[in-house]
Amino acid sequence: METLLQSPMFGILLSLLAFECAILIQKKTKLLILNPLMVAIVMVILFLVVTQIDLSYYQVGGDIINMFLGPATVVLAVPLYRQIHNLKAYFIPILCGIFIGTLVGLCSILLCSVLFGFDLQMMASLLPKSVTTPIGVELSKQLGGIPSITIFNILITGIVGAVGADFICKMLKITEPVAKGIAIGTSAHALGTTKALQLGQTEGAMSSLAIGIAGIMTVLLAPLLWNFVLPLLA
Numbered sequence: 001m002e003t004l005l006q007s008p009m010f011g012i013l014l015s016l017l018a019f020e021c022a023i024l025i026q027k028k029t030k031l032l033i034l035n036p037l038m039v040a041i042v043m044v045i046l047f048l049v050v051t052q053i054d055l056s057y058y059q060v061g062g063d064i065i066n067m068f069l070g071p072a073t074v075v076l077a078v079p080l081y082r083q084i085h086n087l088k089a090y091f092i093p094i095l096c097g098i099f100i101g102t103l104v105g106l107c108s109i110l111l112c113s114v115l116f117g118f119d120l121q122m123m124a125s126l127l128p129k130s131v132t133t134p135i136g137v138e139l140s141k142q143l144g145g146i147p148s149i150t151i152f153n154i155l156i157t158g159i160v161g162a163v164g165a166d167f168i169c170k171m172l173k174i175t176e177p178v179a180k181g182i183a184i185g186t187s188a189h190a191l192g193t194t195k196a197l198q199l200g201q202t203e204g205a206m207s208s209l210a211i212g213i214a215g216i217m218t219v220l221l222a223p224l225l226w227n228f229v230l231p232l233l234a
Helices: 002-006 008-029 036-051 055-067 069-074 077-082 084-089 091-115 120-126 133-143 147-171 177-199 201-233
Strands: none
Touching: 002 055, 008 036, 008 055, 036 055, 036 147, 084 091, 084 201, 091 120, 091 177, 091 201, 120 133, 120 147, 120 201, 133 147, 133 201, 147 177, 177 201
């Protein structure tokens, strides 16, 4: 048993099994709130708690899965290439939309953190909420945040975006595919893009583009905003 737990296959198989079960649950219930990723995470946590298996055993395989997160994000460039004509046609509006979305996201986190009385370390941990995990973790470390909290925040942001993106677009009567894709990718990174891809090829391609550009803009803007507000909060 000890040999099995120490093998990377334990964490990988447990993750795959939990995710497949979560997909089946959503298909049966048809409830958007039961996002497969969120349900799978809960199932893995419950399994480890009930069986009293140490987290370090799971992380052996979990770290291998995490290693492929970056390459998996790069693959999203494929649908973008297929929609290159839209990128050329709306290049300036796309850049402006991503910039404004990124700036509003950062400012809203700082404002909410101040209103809720969070300390500086917590604020730094929450700031990179709308970028992919590799970027968010490194940025959190740079600002003095807690990477584990950053990862959790990024995950929740992505799940909320994936679950609520279509509803919010319909509620606000946003019908333009390019606008929908840019909004989803800028605010909900890769997890939101999974929903954008379901909405259409254009939405998925624009969301994929927004992930990369929003990540670059966040890396540039977050330290500037942080250095600006730090003296005011210290």
